[in-house]
Amino acid sequence: MRSVGRIGLLVLLWWKQFQSALGSEEDSCPAGSPRCGSCSGRILVVGAGLAGLVSAQTLQRAGCEVVVLEAHGHVGGRAAALQTGPFRGFDAGAQWVHGGEENLPIMALARFFNLTVEHVGGNTDFEGDHERHRLFLAHGPNEDVKAEAFRQYLQAEEHFDRRVSWVIAEQRRDLALRSAWQLILNRSFDPLFEWQLRVRNEQSWGISAEQVGTRLSEVAVYSTFYSQDAPGDAKLIGGFGSLVRELAKGLNVRYNTEVTSISLESAVSVRTANETYRGAAVIVAVPLTVLQQKMHLQPPMSSDWNASLHRLQMGDVAKLFIKFADGQSPEGSGTYLLSKLVSHTSRSLLYYCTWEAATSTRPSTVPAPPPSTLICLLSGASFSEVLKLKQAGKEALRSRVVEELLQMYPQLQSTAVEAVQLVSFSWDPSVLGSWTSGKVGSSSRDFSIFEQAIPGIAFAGEHTCRLMYGTAQAAIVSGARAAHEVLAGRLDGTIGSTWPFFDKELYSLCDELADEARKENCGFTCPTLWAPLPEVVPSLFQDWQGMPKKARRCWSRLGWRPLSWMRQARKPASSFKKWPLLSFAEKTAATCLGFSAETWNAALKEMTDIILCRSGCTHLQLWDCLAKNQQRDWQHLGIDRSTLNEELASAAATKSWRQLTRLQRKAAIRIGYRPWLW
Ligand SMILES: Cc1cc2nc3c(=O)[nH]c(=O)nc-3n(C[C@H](O)[C@H](O)[C@H](O)COP(=O)(O)OP(=O)(O)OC[C@H]3O[C@@H](n4cnc5c(N)ncnc54)[C@H](O)[C@@H]3O)c2cc1C
Structure with a gap:
């Protein structure tokens, strides 16, 4: 009897395992599905x-x-909400719908599930909507520095954006993001640049800039998704x-x-x-x-x-939640973002935070209750700092938070801080990081x-x-x-x-x-690709016949002729000389064209590509901008989407024109090459 019972039990166990391996009844094609059988x-x-x-x-x-x-x-x-504790219901991780209305995937889901989305910021980095942004100085007087800081900040941004395309054209190698920034800013850091560097990097990559590789041309492709003209970030009400x-x-x-x-x-x-x-x-x-x-x-x-x-790699980001007692929050509902100008290595905890109200869902027509919670994102040096405080215990973390808050809001009562909680997915064994970026x-x-x-x-x-x-x-x-x-x-x-x-x-x-x-990317022409060079030396990108007579005369003095203008093999001697090596007559001709020492040297490095570009060759186009037959022609030369956009060499690129097969030569001609351009 006992052995029959054991066999029965074994059969039952086996049956359960079999069920779990093959799927029990409840796993079968779900009720309400339009039709079963799309999968085998x-x-x-x-x-x-x-x-x-x-x-x-x-x-x-x-x-x-x-x-x-x-x-x-x-x-x-x-993307889960916190499950327990005083901040239950707040987003433990993802918080913003980047790009707001332009975020097609999330907006599609929000519409499908009838969730309300609320606009919160300017663009991805909350650089717009400054009236909702409170910016503090890192040290010194604790006054709000908004007006002057924003003026400088916007100037810095403009300066940055003007230089990006120049550096993209100049740098064809991989760099750490910080080195790329250094090039862009021409080593003239000031606190606002430093802050941009920190906030932009940590927000985009969740890691300090030294560790993130960047091919600048790719960062540009990536960031087209977050167009700077986008309507800005949004939040799902209810998180x-x-x-x-x-x-x-x-x-x-x-x-x-x-x-x-x-x-x-x-x-x-x-x-x-x-x-x-x-x-x-x-x-x-x-x-x-x-x-x-x-x-x-x-x-x-x-x-x-x-x-x-x-x-x-994945970066490390922690979220610090701070709850204020009812009616004791130092900000009213007009403020959304709190940020502090900190340096690249600052260990400040409260340098990039948002003010949030309760998380429950409500229609967008009902105004948000006043903010009672501050949520700060910590990465880079601040992440290491908060890790130490975490190890020192809850009280150490709380006193540090209160100390930093008092520097910013001297009127605040320390008892106004009701609860502090630190969360990071880097400590979750099923995640082990914040989000992904590429190493150098x-x-x-x-x-x-x-x-x-x-x-x-x-x-x-x-x-x-x-x-x-x-x-x-x-x-x-x-x-x-x-x-x-x-x-x-x-x-x-x-x-x-x-x-x-x-x-x-x-x-x-x-x-x-x-x-x-x-469409935006396909609008690239030679002049847009090398901006601001065409503004300084417009004739560099014009046809020999189409440029003003005076410019033609100056180019002639530099050794250029109608035939060499489009040919790699016939570049004059002057096009290999750096500025200090030019003769007096050559310098005069170059100056008459608009060159300075800096722009001459920059153009010199780019001359091969500039000649290709003005000859109409498609090698500087993005893959997606090419017609299907052009893509096929590039493929004959061993180049596909990623190799074209990333300018990686293909085997064909190392061959001379005569070594190409007939098919390859024909393909090369169709996409704009000529034997002398190859
Ligand atoms: C602090 C923070 C803030 C962020 N803010 C934003 C934001 O504002 N906007 C934005 O767009 N994005 C934001 N992100 C990024 C966004 O949250 C993530 O990109 C996204 O949620 C990742 O989703 P996923 O499904 O790829 O991975 P995950 O959400 O990590 O899902 C993976 C799942 O796999 C499970 N799992 C792991 N190992 C196993 C295993 N062995 N067996 C079974 N299950 C396993 C995990 O438990 C987890 O549930 C933020 C991320 C963090 C950390």
């Missing part, structure tokens, strides 16, 4: 952050059976937590289920410490660092894939490794979205993209659905520039 089996989604939730919703709404495996006891990941709640509805989520390995060897199987789940495909939507350090993939990915994976030596191509289709597995998450990485919208779009990779065009279940992520325009945003941005 159960799909597993690892990670229930925004990326995982959007991929699961997209698949389920297409009629697939989906199981989401999440390490934590709640969904949302870095990102309200979006996460909606996204999780109706999904089959297995909580406290940490996946340790994924095998694609015979079938797709996903292992946790004590269970194995099988499915037709898996979407891996865990953060970058988890993928780098904790997730075992079998068979291993290629060495190129792994090299790219390790050229990316990386390029945007490293983000594209995740977009390659590999049978049985797809990757999603903010780190897998080349054009928007590091953001909530990147996570959302990549989740939808991964779902479509799994669906592989089988969209028969989606007819009549209003789910926004069946729209290709939206789910391909990680790699495709939005139409508007594409």
Whole structure:
């Protein structure tokens, strides 16, 4: 009897395991799906952050059976609301809808779920809407320095923006962001530049500038998403937590289920410490660092894939929440942003904060209650500082916060500070960082490794979205993209659905520039690319015949002739000499054209590209701006989207004209090359 009982128990256990491996009844095609059968089996989604939730919703709404495996006891990941404590309901991570109305992915979800979005800032860095921004000096008198500081600040910005295009044209190598800034600002730092450097970098990359690689031309591509003319940032009333709640509805989520390995060897199987789940495909939507350090993939990915994976990194950002007793907040509802001019290495805690009211949802027509909570973002040197305070204990952190507040608001009662809480995903073993950026030596191509289709597995998450990485919208779009990779065009279940992520325009945003941005970039001409050089020496970019007679005479004195004007091989001797080596007559001719020593030397370095550009060659165009047949011609020369935009060499580029195949020569001619230009 006992042995029959044991066998019965074993059978029961086996049956349970079998059920969990194949999916129980509740896992089957969900009720209300437009149609079952877009997928050929159960799909597993690892990670229930925004990326995982959007991929699961997209698949389920297409009629697939989906199981989401999440390490934590709640969904949302870095977009979750705080679950407990005095700041319960506030966003633990993502807080802003960058770009406001122009943030197509989040706005589409907000409309779908009927969530209200409220405008809060000027542009991505809150540099507009200055009337809601209170700016403090780092030291000295504690008065509000708004008017003068903003005047200087705007001047600094203008100065910066004017120089960016110059440096983009000049620097073709990878730099740490700080070095790029140094070039841009011509080593003339002042406190406002320092502050911009710190705030811009830490806000964009969550890490100090020395550690972030930048190919300036790519930063420009990336930032077209956050156009400086965009209507500014917005917030979801009720926070990102309200979006996460909606996204999780109706999904089959297995909580406290940490996946340790994924095998694609015979079938797709996903292992946790004590269970194995099988499915037709898996979407891996865990953060970058988890993928780098904790997730075992079998068979291993290629060495190129792994090299790219390790050229990316996550930064460290902490959020400091400070609650004021009722009626004792030092600011009224007119102020949204608090910032303090700090240097690059400052350990100040309260240098970039927002004033927030309660988090509950309300229609946008109902005014926000007065702010009672200050939320500060800490990165770089301040992150290390707060880590020490955390180790010293809660009281040490609280007294430091009060001390800094009193410097800014001397009238404040220290008892007005009711609660202080520090949160960072860097300490969460299932995240291990804030958001992703590229190390020095990386390029945007490293983000594209995740977009390659590999049978049985797809990757999603903010780190897998080349054009928007590091953001909530990147996570959302990549989740939808991964779902479509799994669906592989089988969209028969989606007819009549209003789910926004069946729209290709939206789910391909990680790699495709939005139409508007594409148009903006395609407007590049030689003069815009080399601005401000054309303003100084306009004839440099004109046809030989089309330029004024006087300019032609001056160029002739420098050795240029109608034939050499368009030919690489016939450049005159003067075009190889730096300014000090020019003869007196050559200097006079160059001055008559508008050159100074600085602009002459800069143009000298660029002469090869300038000749190519004025000859009409498409090699300085962005891939997306080329017509399909031009793209095909470039491909004949071994150049694709990423190599063209990043100016990486192709094998063909090292060959002489005569060494090219006939097909390659024809392609090269069609895209603007001539034997003498090659
Ligand atoms: C402090 C902070 C502020 C931010 N502010 C903004 C902002 O204002 N605007 C903006 O657009 N973006 C912001 N971001 C970035 C944004 O939050 C993220 O880009 C986005 O939420 C990432 O979503 P994800 O789905 O890619 O990853 P995550 O949200 O990290 O989701 C991954 C999920 O996988 C789970 N997981 C991990 N390992 C395993 C495992 N082994 N098994 C099972 N599950 C696992 C995790 O628990 C997590 O739930 C901010 C981030 C931080 C940290």
